[in-house]
Amino acid sequence: MSDLILKKRNGASLTQQEIEYVVNGYTGEQIPDYQISALLMAIYYKGMSTQEVSDLTMSMVHSGDTIDLSKVHGMKVDKHSTGGVGDKVSLIVAPLVAAVGVPVAKMSGRGLGHTGGTIDKLEAIEGFSVELTREEFFEQVNTKKLAIIGQSGRLTPADKKLYALRDVTATVDSIPLIASSIMSKKIASGADAIVLDVKTGSGAFMKSLDGAKDLAQTMVQIGKSLGRKTIAIISDMNQPLGYEIGNANEIKEAIEVLQGKRVEDLREVSLSIAAHMAVLGGVYEQFEEAYKQLEHILDSGEALETFKSFVDAQGGNVEQIIDPAKLPKAKFQIEITSDAEGYVEKLEAEPVGVAAMLLGAGRKTKDDQIDHSVGITLKKKIGDYVQKGDVLAIFHSNTEDVKASIDSFKGAISLTAQKIDSTPMIYETIE
Incomplete structure (x- = not known):
C-alpha cells in the first residue's frame, strides 16, 4: 500500500x-x-486519468450488490442531481417520462444537511412505502412504468466508507472522487442511460461554473467508457429552485407543476431533464421535439395521473395528491418581512436551506428525525422588487421560537437599488 x-x-x-x-x-x-x-x-x-476514474468507479460498483434490471422492459434511464435547495425535480420528471413509456426504476437517498432527499419528501405522503421487494419493484415498473424506493444498504459499500473518510480528511471536493462516487451508485443501480443535473452556484456543491463543467465532463466520460449513454446539464443553484422548501411543501409544489402551474425555473429544469431522458429512452429522436411534446403532456394533466397511480401503487394516500391541503401542515405560519426596500440581488440557497433544516425539515446528523410538515414558502426571489414591510417568506413551524432560522434566512438575502437582470437556469449541456 x-x-x-x-x-x-x-x-x-x-x-x-x-x-x-x-x-x-x-x-x-x-x-x-x-x-x-x-x-x-x-x-x-x-x-486521476479517465481510465483510473472508470476503474475506481467499477471497483466500487463490485464492492457490494448490483441491481439487475433486465426483468424491466425497455431502456432504463436514470437521473441524478448533485443536490440543492428546493430541488423536487425527480417528483416531476419521473411521472412525466413514465407517461411517455420510459421506465423509471429509481433508487433515491435521504437528505442530509441543507439539501433534501426524494425519499424524505415522498414519505410526507401518508402511507407511502419506500420499501418494495425486488419482485414488487420490477412488477410495478413494468405495469406503472414508475417505482421509487430507498437505496439498498449493500449498494457500493466501498463508496460509503470512502466518503466518510473524505469527509474528515478535507478531500471531499476532488472531482475524480466525486465523479466516481456518484457514477458508482448509478451504475450499481442498473441504469442503461443516465441524465445528470450538475448544480452550480452559492447553494451547490460546485460553487463555480468551471468546477461544475469539469465534474459534468468527468462523469459523462465515465459513463461513455463504461458503455452507458450519459448526458449532463449544468443548472443554476444561486437561489432555491421553485418557491417551496421542506418535504410536504415540496410535494405540494411538485403537484402544482404537474397540474400545469407555471413555476418557471422548476418547470424549465424538469422539462429539460425529462426531454433528455425521453430521447435516451428512444421515445423521441430530438431534444427539441421531446421538450415540446412533454410540455403538452405536463399541461394536459397526464403526468399528474401517472403520479397518482404511482403513489397509490406504493400505498400512499391519493386524496393528498388530489387535494394537497390534506398534506401535513405545521402549527404556525410565521411571516418574515423586509426591513428595507429594493430589488432582490441575492437569495443564497445554502443559508435558506439551513433555515429550513433548523425548523426541522432536514437533518444535522443522519440519525435526526425529520418533521415533514415544516418548511419555508418564498414570496420573493432574485429580481423581484421589495417594499419595506413586504413578506419575504413564510416559515411553517411547529414552534414559535424560530430566531435561528430567521437569522440564517436574513443572512441569505440582500437588496439593491439597481434592477437585476435574470440569469439562465441552464448554462450548458455536456454530451
Whole structure:
C-alpha cells in the first residue's frame, strides 16, 4: 500500500489491479484508514486519468450488490442531481417520462444537511412505502412504468466508507472522487442511460461554473467508457429552485407543476431533464421535439395521473395528491418581512436551506428525525422588487421560537437599488 501511495504522490497512474487491491482491501478492513487517507490526499493533489476514474468507479460498483434490471422492459434511464435547495425535480420528471413509456426504476437517498432527499419528501405522503421487494419493484415498473424506493444498504459499500473518510480528511471536493462516487451508485443501480443535473452556484456543491463543467465532463466520460449513454446539464443553484422548501411543501409544489402551474425555473429544469431522458429512452429522436411534446403532456394533466397511480401503487394516500391541503401542515405560519426596500440581488440557497433544516425539515446528523410538515414558502426571489414591510417568506413551524432560522434566512438575502437582470437556469449541456 505504501508503494501505491508513493506512486500516486509522484503523479503516476494506478492500474486497474492496483485500484481493485485498494478498494477491496479497504472494504475488507485489511488496509487502515491512515493509509487510505494518504492516498486520498495524493489523489486530491495529483488527480486521476479517465481510465483510473472508470476503474475506481467499477471497483466500487463490485464492492457490494448490483441491481439487475433486465426483468424491466425497455431502456432504463436514470437521473441524478448533485443536490440543492428546493430541488423536487425527480417528483416531476419521473411521472412525466413514465407517461411517455420510459421506465423509471429509481433508487433515491435521504437528505442530509441543507439539501433534501426524494425519499424524505415522498414519505410526507401518508402511507407511502419506500420499501418494495425486488419482485414488487420490477412488477410495478413494468405495469406503472414508475417505482421509487430507498437505496439498498449493500449498494457500493466501498463508496460509503470512502466518503466518510473524505469527509474528515478535507478531500471531499476532488472531482475524480466525486465523479466516481456518484457514477458508482448509478451504475450499481442498473441504469442503461443516465441524465445528470450538475448544480452550480452559492447553494451547490460546485460553487463555480468551471468546477461544475469539469465534474459534468468527468462523469459523462465515465459513463461513455463504461458503455452507458450519459448526458449532463449544468443548472443554476444561486437561489432555491421553485418557491417551496421542506418535504410536504415540496410535494405540494411538485403537484402544482404537474397540474400545469407555471413555476418557471422548476418547470424549465424538469422539462429539460425529462426531454433528455425521453430521447435516451428512444421515445423521441430530438431534444427539441421531446421538450415540446412533454410540455403538452405536463399541461394536459397526464403526468399528474401517472403520479397518482404511482403513489397509490406504493400505498400512499391519493386524496393528498388530489387535494394537497390534506398534506401535513405545521402549527404556525410565521411571516418574515423586509426591513428595507429594493430589488432582490441575492437569495443564497445554502443559508435558506439551513433555515429550513433548523425548523426541522432536514437533518444535522443522519440519525435526526425529520418533521415533514415544516418548511419555508418564498414570496420573493432574485429580481423581484421589495417594499419595506413586504413578506419575504413564510416559515411553517411547529414552534414559535424560530430566531435561528430567521437569522440564517436574513443572512441569505440582500437588496439593491439597481434592477437585476435574470440569469439562465441552464448554462450548458455536456454530451
